[in-house]
Amino acid sequence: MTTEKEPLTPELMLAFYRRLYPFKSVFNWLNHEHTPTKLFTQREFAFTLQGDVYLRYQSFLSVEELKKQVCTMNPTRFEIGPMYSARPRDRKTVRPGSFTPLLRELVFDIDMTDYDSIRTCCSDAAICNRCWAFISIAVRVLDQGIRDQFGYKHLLWVYSGRRGIHLWISDKEAMALTDEQRKALVGWMTVIQGGKEMHKKVNVRVKSNPLPPSINMALDTLRERFVDLILIDQECFQSESGYEELLKLIPDNIAVSNLRTKWRNTERSSKQKWTDIKKEIRNAGGENTLRGSLIFAAMEDIILQYTYPRLDAEVSKHRNHLLKAPFCIHPKTGRVCVPVDPRTIEKFNPENVPTINQLLQELDLGSQDATQNSEHHSDWEKTSLKPYVELMDRHVLALMEEVRKSKRGAGSSQSSSEMKRLGASHSRLPCLLGEHARLSLHATIGESGKACEASSCG
Numbered sequence: 001m002t003t004e005k006e007p008l009t010p011e012l013m014l015a016f017y018r019r020l021y022p023f024k025s026v027f028n029w030l031n032h033e034h035t036p037t038k039l040f041t042q043r044e045f046a047f048t049l050q051g052d053v054y055l056r057y058q059s060f061l062s063v064e065e066l067k068k069q070v071c072t073m074n075p076t077r078f079e080i081g082p083m084y085s086a087r088p089r090d091r092k093t094v095r096p097g098s099f100t101p102l103l104r105e106l107v108f109d110i111d112m113t114d115y116d117s118i119r120t121c122c123s124d125a126a127i128c129n130r131c132w133a134f135i136s137i138a139v140r141v142l143d144q145g146i147r148d149q150f151g152y153k154h155l156l157w158v159y160s161g162r163r164g165i166h167l168w169i170s171d172k173e174a175m176a177l178t179d180e181q182r183k184a185l186v187g188w189m190t191v192i193q194g195g196k197e198m199h200k201k202v203n204v205r206v207k208s209n210p211l212p213p214s215i216n217m218a219l220d221t222l223r224e225r226f227v228d229l230i231l232i233d234q235e236c237f238q239s240e241s242g243y244e245e246l247l248k249l250i251p252d253n254i255a256v257s258n259l260r261t262k263w264r265n266t267e268r269s270s271k272q273k274w275t276d277i278k279k280e281i282r283n284a285g286g287e288n289t290l291r292g293s294l295i296f297a298a299m300e301d302i303i304l305q306y307t308y309p310r311l312d313a314e315v316s317k318h319r320n321h322l323l324k325a326p327f328c329i330h331p332k333t334g335r336v337c338v339p340v341d342p343r344t345i346e347k348f349n350p351e352n353v354p355t356i357n358q359l360l361q362e363l364d365l366g367s368q369d370a371t372q373n374s375e376h377h378s379d380w381e382k383t384s385l386k387p388y389v390e391l392m393d394r395h396v397l398a399l400m401e402e403v404r405k406s407k408r409g410a411g412s413s414q415s416s417s418e419m420k421r422l423g424a425s426h427s428r429l430p431c432l433l434g435e436h437a438r439l440s441l442h443a444t445i446g447e448s449g450k451a452c453e454a455s456s457c458g
Contacts, residue, residue: 008331008356010050014074016356019363019379021070021327022389027063028396029156029170029326030080032403036062039103044081044088046322047073056322057088076331079322101319106152106174106182109323110138112163114310117196120234120242125332127163129349133229135165136345138309141218142167143342145189149214150174154399156392157345159353161330161337166323170399179318186316191215191308199248202301202308211300215308219300222307230270230306237270246273249305250298252291255280326392327385329356338388339395354384 031040045058045066055073060066070078082104084091091099112131116123119131139157146152146169154170169175177185194201204215211219230236237243243263247256259276262268268276277299284291315321328337334355340348354362366382380389 008076008329008334010074012356012360013076013329014071015360016329017067017071017074020359020383020385021067022378022380022385022392023063023067023070025389025392025396026326027066028400029392032170032399034400039083042083042085042087042102044084044320044322045325046079046081047075048077048079049073049075057091059088059090077328078325080325081322082319103175104319104321106169106177106185107316107321107323108142108167108186109160109312109315110135110142110165110167110309111160111312114192114312118230118234118236118306120236125163127350129351130233132348132350133225133233133346134307136348137222137225137229137307139165139340139342139345141221142189142309144221145214145218148217150185154395154402155342156326156395157340157342158326159335159338159340159348159350160324161328161335161353162333163350165340166337168323168326177319182319183317186311186313190311190313191304192310199245200301200305202305204304205297205301215304218308219303222303226303226307227271227274231274232271235270236306237273240264242270243273246302249302250277251294252280252284252298254291255284255295258283327388336385336388338385339391341391359383359385 027040028034030043031037033039040063041059041061043059044056045060047055047058047070049055055075058069060069081088082101085098085100085102086094112119112122112127112135113124115131115134119134121130122128143155143157146155152169152171152174156168156170158166158168160166191204192201193203204211210216235242237246243259247260250256250259255277258280259273262276263273277295281287281292281295281299284295286292287296315323324337326337326339329335330337334357335350335353336356336359338353362383363379380386
């Protein structure tokens with residue numbers, strides 16, 4: 001289980017910024033090129049200073065200027081916002097109403113506290129390797145779904161430093177999404193909805209129809225993980241309060257009465273109780289009967305409710321939202337907010353993420369061992385931060401390569417096909433949304449939205 005660290009001192013933070021923070025890697029990621037462009041120079045940065053002083057609308061002409069200002073102000077953390085129509089620091093000199101956000105990565109935020117009602121190993125700010133499995137499942141499902149459904153390729157996952165994970169999508173189509181389009185997209189991707197007072201938080205079926213195809217594909221991934229995580233590891237239904245929450249999700253009074261009687265009188269594991277529900281389907285005449293089909297559908301919805309990603313939708317809806325920069329230090333744990341490889345997310349352990357104290361100690365030891373004839377390396381290369389910066393740099397290389405191809409004009413035909421793909425991916429959205437979001441998308445996207453009505457997905 002994670003433990004809270006002693007408060008970080010300004011001296012530690014300054015040493016980290018001066019010696020270890022990979023400013024160049026972060027600049028290349030935001031800028032998409034080696035030479036500064038508007039993507040960087042008109043980008044908003046916000047600093048949280050000592051004493052919780054919050055300073056917004058900072059902007060810089062170069063990575064050197066950014067580093068100098070960070071080292072001068074020595075923030076406890078800094079956040080990244082959108083590229084505006086003018087430099088944020090000059091916003092007061094532009095015509096009123098003309099300072100607007102233009103481009104911004106599509107971002108998602110998943111926080112472990114949203115799983116407090118179902119995880120049994122930890123609660124509140126605490127997190128351990130067992131309950132991190134909820135986050136790893138979310139990463140698997142979202143990463144695959146976003147790539148398959150929208151064709152986005154440049155997805156950067158970043159551990160928050162404490163109990164969550166952030167996703168930054170840098171594809172140019174994603175960055176150009178309007179607030180209305182972002183709202184529609186995240187609305188389609190949000191499956192878990194409702195506060196503590198709502199027992200059933202999954203309502204994605206239209207009448208008695210099966211699940212939408214995208215959610216059905218995710219369900220294939222979630223079924224196996226549900227058994228391992230919810231039934232075996234977390235034992236979510238072992239206690240009386242746990243199984244009573246489960247019974248509230250079964251829409252059949254006869255089955256609920258049978259199950260409650262059996263579970264109160266017999267000690268049974270969560271896995272055995274799940275098997276008991278399956279038996280109720282058979283007792284009801286099988287999946288082809290009305291009662292059996294309702295119980296079967298409820299079991300699918302239960303899997304989704306306990307394992308599907310729980311998104312903080314407000315983070316994703318607006319271009320002007322600020323999100324903590326990668327490689328910042330979390331003030332409560334001292335851990336670095338490091339990039340994570342989604343392909344090996346199950347092996348990631350938040351307790352193994354380097355802390356600021358650990359890194360500075362490694363750096364001091366590395367400096368003592370270095371000789372005058374040794375090859376020069378960036379300081380972070382001498383520490384356990386190295387694999388994380390290299391992961392970021394590989395992500396940036398792929399992003400820059402796409403920009404180079406576009407600039408070479410290799411060109412025009414590829415750009416045309418990309419725009420067609422953008423239209424196709426956006427036109428799929430209305431088919432998976434409710435009527436309100438469908439109309440919103442049609443008004444926002446225009447002809448690409450209308451094209452959906454004439455396609456076979458209607």
